[in-house]
Amino acid sequence: MNCESFQIIAGDLARDEIIEATERARALAHIDECRRCGQQWNDQRELSEKLRMVAGQMSLLQAPAHLEGQLRAAFRDRAKVRPIHSAPRRWLYWTGAVAAALLIAFAVIGWRARVASRPQLEVRSNIGSPSESPPPGPSSVQATAKDGARNPLTPIQKNLPRPRRARSQPARLGAAADTTNQTEAVNAPAANTETKEVTTDFVALGYGNTLDLQDGGQLVRVELPRSALARFGLPVNMNRVDERVKADVLFGTDGLARAIRFVK
Amino acid sequence: MRASNELTLAPIVKILETTTPVTPDDCELLRSMLAGDEEALATLYRRRQGSVYRFALQMSGSPSLAEDVTQEVFMALLRDGTTYDSARGPLNWFLLGIARNLVRQRLGREHFYTALVDDQVDCAGASESRTASDPLDELTRSETIETVRKAVLSLPPRYREVVVLCELQELSYAEAARVMDCAIGTVRSRLHRGRSLLIEKMQPAREEKAASGVKTARCFA
Numbered sequence: 001m002n003c004e005s006f007q008i009i010a011g012d013l014a015r016d017e018i019i020e021a022t023e024r025a026r027a028l029a030h031i032d033e034c035r036r037c038g039q040q041w042n043d044q045r046e047l048s049e050k051l052r053m054v055a056g057q058m059s060l061l062q063a064p065a066h067l068e069g070q071l072r073a074a075f076r077d078r079a080k081v082r083p084i085h086s087a088p089r090r091w092l093y094w095t096g097a098v099a100a101a102l103l104i105a106f107a108v109i110g111w112r113a114r115v116a117s118r119p120q121l122e123v124r125s126n127i128g129s130p131s132e133s134p135p136p137g138p139s140s141v142q143a144t145a146k147d148g149a150r151n152p153l154t155p156i157q158k159n160l161p162r163p164r165r166a167r168s169q170p171a172r173l174g175a176a177a178d179t180t181n182q183t184e185a186v187n188a189p190a191a192n193t194e195t196k197e198v199t200t201d202f203v204a205l206g207y208g209n210t211l212d213l214q215d216g217g218q219l220v221r222v223e224l225p226r227s228a229l230a231r232f233g234l235p236v237n238m239n240r241v242d243e244r245v246k247a248d249v250l251f252g253t254d255g256l257a258r259a260i261r262f263v264k
Numbered sequence: 265m266r267a268s269n270e271l272t273l274a275p276i277v278k279i280l281e282t283t284t285p286v287t288p289d290d291c292e293l294l295r296s297m298l299a300g301d302e303e304a305l306a307t308l309y310r311r312r313q314g315s316v317y318r319f320a321l322q323m324s325g326s327p328s329l330a331e332d333v334t335q336e337v338f339m340a341l342l343r344d345g346t347t348y349d350s351a352r353g354p355l356n357w358f359l360l361g362i363a364r365n366l367v368r369q370r371l372g373r374e375h376f377y378t379a380l381v382d383d384q385v386d387c388a389g390a391s392e393s394r395t396a397s398d399p400l401d402e403l404t405r406s407e408t409i410e411t412v413r414k415a416v417l418s419l420p421p422r423y424r425e426v427v428v429l430c431e432l433q434e435l436s437y438a439e440a441a442r443v444m445d446c447a448i449g450t451v452r453s454r455l456h457r458g459r460s461l462l463i464e465k466m467q468p469a470r471e472e473k474a475a476s477g478v479k480t481a482r483c484f485a
Binding site: 055 | 302305306309310313314316317318321322330331334335338339342405408409411412413416427430431432433434455456459462463466
């Protein structure tokens with residue numbers, strides 16, 4: 001062991017800390033060899049003895065007796081004061097609770113009133129109205145009416161306007177209608193006259209393309225290959241895979257398909 | 265059979281209950297104290313005030329400051345006792361931690377570094393317990409203790425607190441580390457440095473004593 005290593009453990013050695021036996025033996029052997037470290041060892045041991053002496057002498061020291069009395073008095077004062085403080089706190093607590101309950105109640109009432117004042121979704125049949133003929137759908141979509149065998153390309157529209165924009169809706173839709181075959185639209189019966197239809201929920205087409213139809217929209221009945229069901233995670237009956245399936249495609253005013261639902 | 269066993273054991277149980285008094289631990293006492301039990305406070309105070317007071321005294325050298333700190337520590341326990349988490353260590357460490365912070369604040373504010381004048385009064389009770397076989401030995405011993413205490417008080421606070429905790433309060437490195445809220449390695453290195461400083465500080469006193477011893481010999485010769 002060299003002097004540097006010895007100095008590191010000299011304090012622990014003098015304090016009788018737990019040290020490995022081999023290291024301890026080497027340190028003690030070093031003390032015999034090195035006079036300087038031997039002196040340091042003596043100093044450390046002497047210091048430990050003196051510190052123990054001080055610790056021993058002070059070990060019986062206690063705080064003055066009057067401190068306990070003061071502390072007890074403070075404790076009693078605190079106990080007396082507590083109810084005085086707790087009364088307003090309890091009052092505040094209940095007041096806060098009532099205020100919070102009232103706030104929640106008002107919020108619920110307000111929300112319900114707002115919901116009630118909002119106009120219900122209006123579904124208008126555009127049959128027989130040349131000015132509200134649908135815009136052309138995607139070229140791949142083959143539109144069909146309920147009795148699509150007779151008029152396979154007849155679209156069925158449902159306008160979904162908001163009240164403040166209601167005036168502008170017909171104009172826009174009317175403009176789009178110029179490109180459609182008006183006669184076919186006239187001949188098509190309304191989809192919502194059908195009473196025995198079962199539909200799925202609308203499935204959004206594309207991310208971020210939610211059912212935001214504040215400017216209105218169009219619902220177009222189409223027929224798709226049954227395999228299209230699989231694209232939307234719906235089960236496909238493989239025995240009837242060749243058959244076609246009806247669907248309602250919801251178009252926005254920009255002409256893009258927003259959502260689809262399947263009809264049985 | 266069962267009934268007869270109960271009958272025979274009942275007196276023994278009663279004796280055991282009367283002969284072994286149940287001493288509540290610090291946590292139970294603290295709980296009772298916070299619930300408003302004054303006796304629990306008194307018991308806890310009597311049990312723990314000694315180490316807190318001694319620590320403050322050894323750190324400051326001022327009995328009045330040590331008294332204040334002791335009182336403040338227990339007042340803090342009354343006020344914020346709910347913050348104590350028994351999983352982090354015994355209550356004594358918690359109290360010493362509070363005492364350490366208070367002493368540091370007070371030392372920083374009031375600069376009590378060498379208020380040693382009235383300390384000997386407090387130590388008198390402790391010295392009385394020892395049998396003074398030789399008055400000269402007793403005097404030498406008192407002088408040595410005083411020298412060591414002065415040397416400890418002259419240490420910078422960061423080394424002093426480690427010396428006080430590990431040497432005078434006789435805590436382990438781990439315990440001191442918990443009180444000081446630092447790593448064990450920090451405690452070890454600070455103690456090493458503190459001890460070295462103490463040896464350096466006590467060196468002149470030893471040389472002076474040796475020199476005075478030579479003079480005395482000459483005088484007798």
